[in-house]
Structures are given as structure tokens and as C-alpha cells.
Amino acid sequence: MSRSADAVITAATIHTLTNSDPVTAVAVTNGIITGVGDRASLIDQIGRTTQVLDLGVGTLTPGLIDGHIHPVIGLHLTVGVDLSTVVSYDDLVVALQSATLHDGWLRGWGLDPNVFGDRPVTYAPIVEAVGDEVPVFINLFDAHAALVSPAGLRLAGISGPRDFASSADIVCRDGVPTGHLLELEAIGLVTAVLPAEATADRRIRFRELLTAMAHSGITSGNAMDFEGDSAELVVALEDEGDLPIRLRFAPFCMPGFGSDALDHIVDLQRRRGRRWRVDGVKFLIDGTIDAGTAWLDHADTYGESTAPFWPEPDRYRSAVRHLARRGVPTVTHAIGDAGIRYALDSLVDIAPATSGARHRIEHIETMPDDLVPRFAQQGVVASMQPTHCTHYTRADHTDNWSQRLGVERAQRAFRTRDLRDAGATLALGSDWPVAPFNPRSIMADARLRRRSGHVDEEPIVADQALTAAMALEGYTLHAARAEGARRAGQIKVGNRADFTGFAVDPLAAPPDEVADAPVVLTVVDGQVVYHR
Numbered sequence: 001m002s003r004s005a006d007a008v009i010t011a012a013t014i015h016t017l018t019n020s021d022p023v024t025a026v027a028v029t030n031g032i033i034t035g036v037g038d039r040a041s042l043i044d045q046i047g048r049t050t051q052v053l054d055l056g057v058g059t060l061t062p063g064l065i066d067g068h069i070h071p072v073i074g075l076h077l078t079v080g081v082d083l084s085t086v087v088s089y090d091d092l093v094v095a096l097q098s099a100t101l102h103d104g105w106l107r108g109w110g111l112d113p114n115v116f117g118d119r120p121v122t123y124a125p126i127v128e129a130v131g132d133e134v135p136v137f138i139n140l141f142d143a144h145a146a147l148v149s150p151a152g153l154r155l156a157g158i159s160g161p162r163d164f165a166s167s168a169d170i171v172c173r174d175g176v177p178t179g180h181l182l183e184l185e186a187i188g189l190v191t192a193v194l195p196a197e198a199t200a201d202r203r204i205r206f207r208e209l210l211t212a213m214a215h216s217g218i219t220s221g222n223a224m225d226f227e228g229d230s231a232e233l234v235v236a237l238e239d240e241g242d243l244p245i246r247l248r249f250a251p252f253c254m255p256g257f258g259s260d261a262l263d264h265i266v267d268l269q270r271r272r273g274r275r276w277r278v279d280g281v282k283f284l285i286d287g288t289i290d291a292g293t294a295w296l297d298h299a300d301t302y303g304e305s306t307a308p309f310w311p312e313p314d315r316y317r318s319a320v321r322h323l324a325r326r327g328v329p330t331v332t333h334a335i336g337d338a339g340i341r342y343a344l345d346s347l348v349d350i351a352p353a354t355s356g357a358r359h360r361i362e363h364i365e366t367m368p369d370d371l372v373p374r375f376a377q378q379g380v381v382a383s384m385q386p387t388h389c390t391h392y393t394r395a396d397h398t399d400n401w402s403q404r405l406g407v408e409r410a411q412r413a414f415r416t417r418d419l420r421d422a423g424a425t426l427a428l429g430s431d432w433p434v435a436p437f438n439p440r441s442i443m444a445d446a447r448l449r450r451r452s453g454h455v456d457e458e459p460i461v462a463d464q465a466l467t468a469a470m471a472l473e474g475y476t477l478h479a480a481r482a483e484g485a486r487r488a489g490q491i492k493v494g495n496r497a498d499f500t501g502f503a504v505d506p507l508a509a510p511p512d513e514v515a516d517a518p519v520v521l522t523v524v525d526g527q528v529v530y531h532r
Helices: 073-077 089-097 124-130 150-155 184-191 199-215 230-240 259-268 313-325 337-346 374-378 386-392 400-405 416-421 439-448 468-475 477-483 511-516
Strands: 007-014 023-029 032-037 051-054 059-062 064-069 106-111 136-140 145-148 169-173 176-182 218-223 246-249 276-278 281-284 330-334 360-363 381-384 426-428 499-502 519-524 527-531
Touching: 007 499, 051 527, 064 381, 064 426, 064 468, 064 477, 073 199, 089 106, 089 124, 124 136, 136 150, 136 184, 145 184, 150 176, 150 184, 169 184, 176 184, 199 218, 199 230, 199 519, 199 527, 218 477, 218 499, 218 519, 259 313, 281 313, 313 330, 313 337, 330 337, 337 360, 337 374, 381 416, 381 477, 386 439, 416 426, 416 468, 426 439, 426 468, 426 477, 439 468, 439 511, 468 477
Parallel strands: 007 051, 007 059, 064 218, 106 136, 218 246, 246 276, 281 330, 330 360, 360 381, 381 426
Antiparallel strands: 007 023, 023 032, 059 499, 136 145, 145 176, 169 176, 499 519, 519 527
16 A cells, blocks of 8 residues: 655646646655646545645646845845835935935945936935945945945045956046946955844845745745855754755856865865755856946947956866866856857866756857857756846837947847757746846746836847746756756656646736736645745
């Protein structure tokens, strides 16, 4: 006689993503799927202690996997007033005037440089709002640039330009800093003097963040993190109980890292807990188009974005290949066409990692035709964030990103459909906190090529829209394939019991409806972490 299942989940629709016959019930035992069919066929697994969850007219899918998040770094990036809804220079001044100081600093995040319009990006609105004696630090939305007040610059000892190991820059006019800092090394001069958040408060915010992600239907996230107190945070949270979602960490490898630092990254791959592990390394080959720090084949309209993040890119290539040969899956942030090409060239003839995970390139914002087929040919994962396109660019090319690129390159924007049609593995994600992490709206935007809920907006390069199935696969089947997770991404016997339950069918409902419809169930390791 077979053992009773721990749980049986029934729903009007279950998308297994296995091309099998339609099913309406799934059985789970010890965190593993032990039965797939209908309630009648699984009746032998329903015992006295079996939990039966009926989603009614809802839909069950494999658990959603976010391909790119920054849950630990994001705690630093989201302190203070949320400026992501500010749309004009004057609105920014008003928002800063009403903001509250914390430990003597005014902090903000999520600011879109489009609010400056034709004005240069400087601390001018900060001075207009609060004067030049208040220390102010604002993260711009892309996390690759910041604005700092005159008082904040003085506290950080910034009085002019400096040289950095990377392509970071303190933007100056006539030798005087404007408050605009580009890339991590320059920004780090100020973050080093910011008041530290209490450890207990960070733990609370970290668990609240992961819980909110679980409530949105996310069961697992690829965390481009493991800096600072990452290890202490996840260990402390697991001492208190299971993490709400799985986390797969990729620590950073930066310009200037020597052999000892590379060996340390290899050693970190051994770190793991019940629902987290280190499995990868994160590189940046360029910055962002909005900040003028991407690596393009030809300069942008401002004469910028002409150089890699690594001043000696051959050192990047050497580090990538060194770590890849030691079984570490590599992840490279590459936004501009030159950066994407160099990253692909660096991965020629490199085998998948020991874990089975594939090497990946992140973001891939503007790309010529000749690079599209190379992802499938080389087995390199394309990891992309549809809301980077829909939230920060516009169909009429009046946004900062498009104006910097010009029409021809802006028309190569976020080529998700071309990559799928060429046979590439396409993992989708949010890049939280650069963009919101709600996977329903991200999948909807991937289909609409505009912001979900904004029916008056024109789609951005409409022929790059994904089908409903492609969008769901980007969060399930393809995301699992990218991780080398052989027992995830599909609902079948033997796979891990990670599920997401929707109030509507994400493959049948209109995308605007999918974006707003609630998640009704999230299951990780067979355990219900959210049930509406």
C-alpha cells in the first residue's frame, strides 16, 4: 500500500509544462511531487493526515523563479524616500522638501533621470529643496548612478575627479563635482560614510522582502549578491526558520581582483543552507545606457558609453575563463552591443558549470542581428527584464535611453522574441530594486511591450512581444534550465514541489488581467508559504 501524501493540490487548470495530458491534481510527499493526474487517480495517496488544497477555478503552475534580483544589496539601495513615481524636476523638489532625515541624512532611491528633461543631472534640485548644508544621498533607478548633495560630498571627502580601477567617475564641471556619481567605486565613497542600519532592522526588512516575494508567487530567486553581511543574514534567518523562497547567490568579481580573490569565489561555492546556496559569480562588462557607462560599438549621442567597465577587458576574460574552468557558472552584466559581443566571445568553447548551470549574460538591452543566434549556438542563457523596457523607455523615443542611442539602436531594444525564436534559453526576472518584482506584471509587460494597465501607451518594438507560454516559461522551464535545476520548472513526478497558484489562467487571460489578478498559493519544498 502506498504511503499517504503530505498534500494534494487540486485546481481547474494545472499547467505542467510537460506536454502531457491535462491534469487537475498533484500529490506531494517530503517536498517531492509523487503524483500527477486527477483527484480520482490520486485517491490512494489521500490519507487521514493529507492536507487537501482546492484552488477551485484557479490555475496551478510550476513555482516562479526570478532570474535576477538583489535582495541584500537592495536593502542598501532602498533606504529613505521612494522616488520611483517622481516624473518631473519640480515633483522631485517637492518630494525632497517633504522627506524625513534619518541619522542626519536625507536618503532616496529609484529616481529616473528622465525627470531632469533637458537639464543636466546635478545636485541642483537637492539644493533648491533643502539647501547645501543637508547631507543627501539618492540612488538613481539603475543602481549604477547616484546624486549627492554638496554637504554629502564634503563628508565623503569628494572635492574633484579621481581615478578608479573600473570605469567609475565623479562627474565634474570645471573640476568641481556636480553631485552625479557613476558606477560602484565612485558611489562607494559616499556609501562608506552613510550611517549603518542596525543588524536587527536589516534582518526584519530582509525577511519582509522575501515574504513579499513569496506572496507575489515567487518561489526562487537568482540573487546577484553575497557581499557584505549576506551570509550572516541568510544564516540568521534560517536559524529562525525556513526562508520564504529559495536563493541562489552569485558574488561579485570586480576589476582589480587578484588570484586570492578568485580563489575565495571558488571557495564560496561550498556555502549553502536549506533553501540557499552560492552557485555562480557576477561580472559587469559595462554600466548602463542611461548613465552613459554602457559599452557600445559606437558612442551614444552625448559621446559617451564607449568603454568597458573593466579598463583592461582582457582581465575580465581571463577571470571568466579561470572561474568557469573551475566549475563556477558565470553571470555577466552586458547592456551595450560591444559588451554583449565581448561577453559572448569570452564564453566560446566554455562548458556548462559543474552544477549543470549555464553561463549567462544579463540585461542585453540593444543588440545587432549578428549576435542574436549566438546565444543558442553557444548555449549561453539570455537573462532579461521586460520592465526595464516598458518602465524606462517609450515607443516615441523621447526617453533618455532612446535619445542617447538614436532611433536605429533603440529599435533593437530588448529583443526577447528574436532570442526565443532563435532557440535561446530566455530567463526572465525583475532586477529588483531597479524595477518592481511582481512577476505577473512582468510577464504581462513581456507580452504587451508596454506597461500593464496602461492601455493608452504604444507598444515598444511590438514585434518583440512574447507569447503567454513564452512569458510563463521564462519564469519556470527556461529559468530552471538556466540554473541547471533538473527537478524544477515542470510539474512531474520526481520534481521538487514548488508551485504558484493564480486566480486566473496566465495562458488564457488577457495580460492586463493577469497583471492585476491575485496569486492564491505559493508552495516551496511542499510547504505552503502563502495561501490566499
